[in-house]
Structure formats: structure tokens, C-alpha cells
Amino acid sequence: MAARQVTVKDIARKLRLHYTTVSKALRDHPDISPATKRRVLSLARELDYHPNSIAKSLKNQASSTLGVIVPSIKNDFFSAVISGVEEIAYGREFNTVVCQSNESSEREAIHLRTLISNRVGGVLVSVAQTTTSGAGFQALRRQGIPLVFFDRVCEDVEAGRVVVDDYGGAMRLVEHLIQRGYRNIAHVAGPENTSIGRDRCRGYLDALKKHGLNGTGASIIRGGFEEEDGVAALRRIHARGRMPDAIFAVNDPVARGVHAEIRQIGLEIPRDVAVAGFGDNRLSSYLDPPLTTVSQSPYEIGKIAAAMLLRRIDHPSHEPVCETEVIQTHLIVRRST
Amino acid sequence: MAARQVTVKDIARKLRLHYTTVSKALRDHPDISPATKRRVLSLARELDYHPNSIAKSLKNQASSTLGVIVPSIKNDFFSAVISGVEEIAYGREFNTVVCQSNESSEREAIHLRTLISNRVGGVLVSVAQTTTSGAGFQALRRQGIPLVFFDRVCEDVEAGRVVVDDYGGAMRLVEHLIQRGYRNIAHVAGPENTSIGRDRCRGYLDALKKHGLNGTGASIIRGGFEEEDGVAALRRIHARGRMPDAIFAVNDPVARGVHAEIRQIGLEIPRDVAVAGFGDNRLSSYLDPPLTTVSQSPYEIGKIAAAMLLRRIDHPSHEPVCETEVIQTHLIVRRST
DNA sequence: CTGAAAGCGCTAACAG
DNA sequence: CTGTTAGCGCTTTCAG
Numbered sequence: 001m002a003a004r005q006v007t008v009k010d011i012a013r014k015l016r017l018h019y020t021t022v023s024k025a026l027r028d029h030p031d032i033s034p035a036t037k038r039r040v041l042s043l044a045r046e047l048d049y050h051p052n053s054i055a056k057s058l059k060n061q062a063s064s065t066l067g068v069i070v071p072s073i074k075n076d077f078f079s080a081v082i083s084g085v086e087e088i089a090y091g092r093e094f095n096t097v098v099c100q101s102n103e104s105s106e107r108e109a110i111h112l113r114t115l116i117s118n119r120v121g122g123v124l125v126s127v128a129q130t131t132t133s134g135a136g137f138q139a140l141r142r143q144g145i146p147l148v149f150f151d152r153v154c155e156d157v158e159a160g161r162v163v164v165d166d167y168g169g170a171m172r173l174v175e176h177l178i179q180r181g182y183r184n185i186a187h188v189a190g191p192e193n194t195s196i197g198r199d200r201c202r203g204y205l206d207a208l209k210k211h212g213l214n215g216t217g218a219s220i221i222r223g224g225f226e227e228e229d230g231v232a233a234l235r236r237i238h239a240r241g242r243m244p245d246a247i248f249a250v251n252d253p254v255a256r257g258v259h260a261e262i263r264q265i266g267l268e269i270p271r272d273v274a275v276a277g278f279g280d281n282r283l284s285s286y287l288d289p290p291l292t293t294v295s296q297s298p299y300e301i302g303k304i305a306a307a308m309l310l311r312r313i314d315h316p317s318h319e320p321v322c323e324t325e326v327i328q329t330h331l332i333v334r335r336s337t
Numbered sequence: 338m339a340a341r342q343v344t345v346k347d348i349a350r351k352l353r354l355h356y357t358t359v360s361k362a363l364r365d366h367p368d369i370s371p372a373t374k375r376r377v378l379s380l381a382r383e384l385d386y387h388p389n390s391i392a393k394s395l396k397n398q399a400s401s402t403l404g405v406i407v408p409s410i411k412n413d414f415f416s417a418v419i420s421g422v423e424e425i426a427y428g429r430e431f432n433t434v435v436c437q438s439n440e441s442s443e444r445e446a447i448h449l450r451t452l453i454s455n456r457v458g459g460v461l462v463s464v465a466q467t468t469t470s471g472a473g474f475q476a477l478r479r480q481g482i483p484l485v486f487f488d489r490v491c492e493d494v495e496a497g498r499v500v501v502d503d504y505g506g507a508m509r510l511v512e513h514l515i516q517r518g519y520r521n522i523a524h525v526a527g528p529e530n531t532s533i534g535r536d537r538c539r540g541y542l543d544a545l546k547k548h549g550l551n552g553t554g555a556s557i558i559r560g561g562f563e564e565e566d567g568v569a570a571l572r573r574i575h576a577r578g579r580m581p582d583a584i585f586a587v588n589d590p591v592a593r594g595v596h597a598e599i600r601q602i603g604l605e606i607p608r609d610v611a612v613a614g615f616g617d618n619r620l621s622s623y624l625d626p627p628l629t630t631v632s633q634s635p636y637e638i639g640k641i642a643a644a645m646l647l648r649r650i651d652h653p654s655h656e657p658v659c660e661t662e663v664i665q666t667h668l669i670v671r672r673s674t
Numbered sequence: 675c676t677g678a679a680a681g682c683g684c685t686a687a688c689a690g
Numbered sequence: 691c692t693g694t695t696a697g698c699g700c701t702t703t704c705a706g
Contacts, residue, residue, distance in 0.1 A: 005456075005480055005481075006701080007698095007699055007700085008699070008700070009699080011694080017676080017677090018676065018677045019677095019699090019700090020676085020677065020678080020679095020701080020702090021675090021676055021677070023671050023699090023700065023701065024676090024701090027701090030676060031676075032675070033676090034534050034677060036675085036676085047479070048476065048479055049698090050450065050453045050454050050480065050700090051454055052395075052454065052456060052698090052699050052700070053454040053455050054391055054394045054395045054400060054456050054698095054699080055395055055682090055698075055699035055701090056698045056700060056701080057391050057682095058389075058391050058392055058395050058683065058684090058698090058699080059681085059682055059699085059700050059701055059702085059703085060682085060684050060700095061342075061682070065434075068543055072420065073417075073419050073420040073423060074413075074416050074417040074419075074420040074463065075416075076411075078410040078567065079410050079411050079412075079416035079419075080410075080676075082410050082411075082416075082435065083409065083410040083411040083437065086410060086435060086436065086437050087437075090436070090437075090444075093451070095436070095451065095455065096435055096436070097402075097432050097433065097434050097435075098419065098423060098433055098434075098435045098436065099423065099427070099432070099433070100420060100423050100424075100427075107427075113387065114390070114430070114432065116387045117387050117389065117390040118390050118391065118432065119342075119389060119390075119391050139385065142385055143342055143385070143387065144342075144579040168605075232637070244688080246701080251500060282619075282620060283619060283620055283623055286624055286625075287622055287623055287696095288623075288625050299411065340686090344682095344684085345683070345684070346683080352699085354692080354693090355692065355693050355694080356684090357684090357685075357686090357692085357693070357695095358691090358692055358693070359684065359696080360683090360684065361685090361692090364685090367691095368691060368692075369691070369692080370691060370692090373691085388683090388684080389682090389683050391682095391683080391684095392682075392683035392685090393683080393684060393685080393699090394698095395682090395683080395684080395698050395699070395700090396683085396684050396685055396686090396697085396698055397684095397685085397698085398698070433683045434678055644681070
């Protein structure tokens with residue numbers, strides 16, 4: 001096994017040519033005669049030659065690889081984004097290296113370092129919840145490696161950005177609730193150090209304000225992004241005694257927790273309390289009653305972010321430093337509201 | 338921007354040392370005096386030096402990268418597997434390159450070629466539905482690159498294998514149906530050229546046989562792996578007029594299609610027809626009624642497959658050629674049966 | 675049209 | 691302890 005892999009030199013030796021000649025022939029360089037090319041090509045096939053892209057990358061000082069860092073790969077949203085990224089990368093003959101931060105800032109930083117060491121062509125990141133400083137990302141920029149954030153951005157770093165219109169989506173969703181007649185609308189919010197947490201919360205507050213409900217109706221319970229956080233939030237709300245007539249959760253998993261716990265305590269959705277989420281997880285349409293939510297098209301986000309990154313790789317300086325693409329959301333009204 | 342990245346030579350020049358000395362100092366080689374090491378290390382930090390792993394790989398003739406090829410990244414099962422792989426790879430300071438075949442054999446072959454060109458340390462594959470020949474995988478073996486199949490294997494290729502006990506899982510599930518009193522059990526099967534399709538079908542047939550039901554009860558409708566296939570299958574069953582009392586679908590998405598279509602035509606689950614799936618998608622517990630299915634622990638599969646691959650990378654010849662690890666499934670009984 | 679020489683960044687073997 | 695030399699596989703430039 002492992003009979004040293006075939007190189008241009010092996011081919012050259014057998015054909016009594018110089019190895020540079022072989023190299024040119026393989027890349028269809030005009031210098032080389034058709035006859036020689038044919039001989040080289042056929043021997044290459046026969047010997048099962050595979051060009052060594054590591055050597056090529058070393059030579060060109062650039063590898064055809066995109067790095068992607070996400071909090072977690074098993075997560076509807078991120079796996080769909082990665083799928084979109086891979087799709088675009090594949091079309092441009094780029095590889096995709098996938099890393100998960102597990103929401104840990106240190107782990108994210110380590111991944112960033114190894115991506116730099118691997119001299120990836122560019123990096124896509126959705127920032128970990130615990131990341132507060134942009135230092136790790138600045139390192140990328142110092143190395144001249146293009147960076148695009150998607151979904152969760154680090155605001156003090158100059159980079160491309162692909163974000164969903166969290167503010168607008170939340171606002172429209174809350175306005176929908178108001179139009180349905182709900183007046184006492186609570187928000188189960190995400191961590192304050194994440195952009196999506198903040199923006200969705202702003203959308204919520206501004207919708208209330210716009211309809212003159214900010215005095216009485218606003219009520220925010222803060223937590224994380226998981227189903228358990230939704231369960232916990234509802235328990236806290238319930239403990240207070242005064243139930244809102246609608247609850248807008250920062251994302252679908254949290255909404256699911258809220259949803260489950262509401263039924264647990266014997267209330268009916270939406271008669272007693274309406275529930276809405278954000279993100280359109282596949283699960284959400286299967287809940288009973290199915291969840292009203294806001295769709296984000298993660299697969300599209302992946303494609304758009306990858307395309308932006310590739311543009312930046314192709315034209316290192318032509319691109320505006322902080323170009324931001326805002327993906328429009330759309331409201332999905334189901335029976336939970 | 339892109340001020341050429343810092344190399345050992347830059348550090349050496351500034352310190353008036355030879356660059357090999359710097360290289361050794363950076364790797365904490367015993368040759369080098371503590372004083373020099375300190376000087377080198379501190380300048381490296383200051384200049385923001387990142388070792389070039391491409392050069393290192395070229396030198397060692399081996400890269401710290403694992404390739405993973407799956408049919409589709411957005412898919413509960415595969416994204417969870419990848420997550421497990423990444424977890425183990427991360428612990429061993431390996432990177433994970435993720436590729437999707439979209440169930441296309443050609444695309445799979447192209448990915449295989451670029452992985453070879455990138456001289457990855459090893460490859461993990463769950464074979465595309467349309468792949469019939471093992472030729473692409475043989476190429477890997479010729480290059481001496483370790484290979485491990487997971488979930489969907491290519492039987493005529495010598496490689497490591499991590500599979501779920503599809504046969505046993507299907508068998509136990511069907512026996513469960515029989516114990517519940519169902520006698521007329523149909524199977525909505527997967528493509529016959531996939532190992533999981535075949536094995537689950539065998540489990541079904543053998544369970545019937547064991548209980549003496551093979552004469553009357555067996556009825557197989559063949560299709561793909563998607564929700565639509567389940568819908569189509571149920572329509573065909575329904576068109577025949579004679580409804581079975583239970584339906585075992587090859588996987589959860591197909592079961593979902595069956596489930597939805599049964600309700601569509603006005604029948605009640607499980608009173609009129611029971612439905613069971615395979616794979617325990619997250620969705621399945623949210624159906625109404627929730628789906629009886631078989632759990633496969635995809636995250637564990639990813640970890641186990643990655644560990645096996647790393648063992649093979651570490652000990653190229655010590656490993657048995659076709660070592661197979663069978664992951665036990667467990668039955669999850671819910672209200673659909 | 676083909677060949678020679680040099681270099682990408684790093685490491686290993688050996689010499690001083 | 692530090693430096694020299696050579697080479698991983700490939701491409702680019704320039705000479706023949």
C-alpha cells in the first residue's frame with residue numbers, strides 16, 4: 001500500500017522528457033506539440049496521475065478552499081447555509097472546510113488560526129454567542145484573507161455581511177399580531193450580545209411603539225436560543241401570574257419550548273395565548289397548532305454569502321469594505337396566532 | 338492589503354539567525370537555547386506569524402485533513418454525522434472538508450478526485466443513490482488513502498464500514514407491529530441499489546416469515562427516499578383498493594409522506610392504518626400522531642466513523658481491510674402504531 | 675517546440 | 691547550540 005503517489009517526474013522519466021514539459025502538456029500549454037500532449041495525457045491516465053494541489057497552492061500562494069465556521073452543524077439553519085455555500089464553492093472548484101465553534105469563542109479563535117495556517121482563500125463566519133471581541137477576525141484581515149459574516153455578525157470588524165432583515169421581520173410579525181387583535185404581547189428575547197437578539201428585540205419594541213402599545217404591552221424575558229430557554233421563559237412568565245395574550249419568541253426552537261410548556265400548563269394556543277417564532281425551522285410546521293414564524297431562506301443565504309466571498313477573493317481591493325447584503329424575510333402565518 | 342504573509346525567513350532576517358534555526362525554535366526543538374527560543378517566539382507573535390501548513394503538508398506528504406462526502410448536507414441525519422466527525426477531527430487537529438454529491442455519482446467522483454488531489458489524510462463517504470460502480474473508490478485505495486463508508490456502503494470496495502443495523506432494526510420494528518396485532522403490513526421500500534434499502538427490506542421480509550405471515554401479508558412498494566415518494570406510494574396503495582393495516586416506510590421522510598397522505602384521504606392513524614418509519618428525524622416526534630420509528634444515533638455514527646478513519650490513518654496496514662462496525666438501533670414506539 | 679534553473683515555505687540530516 | 695544543504699511537487703521564466 002501507499003506506493004508513493006505519481007508525480008510529473010514519474011511521467012517524464014517514462015517518456016524520456018523533462019518534467020516541466022510534462023507539466024506544461026498536462027495544462028494544455030500552447031508550447032507543447034499535440035503529439036507530446038497526447039502521449040503525456042495517456043500515460044498520466046494509465047498511471048493514475050492526480051496533480052498535487054498542495055504543491056500548486058504552495059506555488060501560487062493561494063488555496064482553492066473556503067473556510068466556514070458555524071456554531072453547530074446539526075442545526076437546520078446552519079446546515080442549510082453550509083449546503084448553499086458548498087453548492088457555490090463546487091461550481092467554482094473550491095473546497096469547503098467546515099468548522100463548528102459550539103458557541104465557544106476560544107474554539108472559534110482556534111479554528112480561525114488553523115484556517116489562516118491552511119491559507120484558505122476566504123472565510124465565512126456566523127459568530128459564536130460568547131464572542132465579544134473581534135480580535136480573532138482582525139487577524140484574518142491582517143493576513144489579507146477575505147471575510148464575510150452571515151446571520152450573526154461582529155460589528156466592530158470590517159467585513160462583508162449577509163444578514164437577514166431581523167429588525168423588519170420581527171416588526172412585521174409583531175404588527176401581524178397587533179392586527180389580529182393581540183394587545184399584551186411578550187417577547188422571549190435572545191442574548192443581548194448577539195446582533196440577531198438585539199435586532200429582533202428592536203423590531204418588537206418599534207412595532208409596539210408604532211401602534212402606541214409601548215406603555216402597557218412591552219414585556220421582555222431574556223434567555224438563550226434553545227428549546228429549554230423557551231420552557232424556562234414560559235415558566236417565569238407563568239410564575240408572575242399575569243399571562244400575555246401573545247408571545248413572540250426570538251427563534252423557533254425557543255418558540256417550541258414556549259409552545260410545549262403552554263400546552264403543558266393546560267392552556268390552548270392560540271385561544272388563550274398566541275405563539276410566534278422566527279426562522280421557519282422545518283419542525284415548526286409540524287407542531288400542533290403549526291407555528292406562525294418568519295422565513296429566512298438559509299440555503300439562499302449560504303449561496304449569497306459564498307458568492308460575496310468569492311467576489312472578494314477575485315477582486316481583493318475592488319470591494320467596498322463593509323458591503324452588506326440584507327436578505328428579506330417573509331412572514332409565514334399559521335394557526336398558532 | 339495582502340502584505341505577503343510572514344515566514345520563518347522574515348523572522349530569521351530580523352533576528353540575524355538562519356531560518357532553520359527559527360523553524361526549530363518555533364517547534365521547541367531541544368537543539369535550540371532557551372534564550373533564542375524566547376526571542377524567536379516573541380518576534381513571531383509580534384509579526385503575527387502563522388506557520389504555513391500547506392508547506393508542511395507538502396513536506397510531510399500528508400495533510401491533516403479528512404474528506405467527507407454525503408448526499409446532502411441539509412438533512413438531519415447527515416448534518417448530525419458531520420457534526421460528530423468534526424468533533425473528533427477537531428480533537429486530533431484535523432480539518433474536515435465537506436462535499437455533497439446530491440445523490441449524483443459523477444459529482445461524487447469529481448469530489449473524490451479533488452480530495453485525492455488535495456492529498457487528504459482519509460475519506461468518509463455515504464454513497465450516492467446513483468452510484469453503482471466502485472471505480473471511484475478504488476482510485477482512493479490505489480493512492481493509499483484510507484477510506485471508511487458510513488450508513489450507505491459500496492459493497493465491492495474494501496474499506497472500513499460503519500453501518501447501522503438496518504436489518505435488525507427493521508426486523509424488530511416489524512415484529513413490534515406484529516405483536517400489536519397488525520397482520521397485513523406493507524413496506525414502502527427504498528431503491529434496490531442502496532444497501533439500506535435492501536437491508537431494511539430483508540428485515541421486513543424475515544420478520545414476516547418468522548411469524549408465518551410471508552404468504553399473505555407481504556406487499557412491497559418501491560420508491561425513493563423523499564417525502565414525495567411516500568405520498569406517491571400511498572396513492573398507489575390506495576388505488577389498489579385494498580388498504581393494509583400497517584405501513585412500514587423505509588425512512589422517516591417517506592413515512593411522513595405516507596402519514597400526510599393517509600390523513601389526506603380521511604383515514605385515521607393508527608386506528609385505520611398504522612405507520613412506522615426508520616431513522617428518527619427530529620420532525621417525527623412532532624407529527625400528529627407522533628411517529629413510531631427506529632433511532633440511529635447519527636452523531637455517534639459520525640464520531641465512530643471518524644475514529645475508525647483516524648485509526649487507519651495512524652496505522653496504514655495494521656487495520657483489517659474490511660473492518661465493519663455495526664451500530665445498534667433502538668425502537669422508539671410512539672402513537673402512530 | 676523542449677529544457678534548464680529557480681523558488682514557493684518548511685523540515686530533516688548532517689556538519690560545524 | 692547554530693548553520694548548511696537538499697528536497698517535497700509544481701509552475702514560471704528564460705534559454706536553447
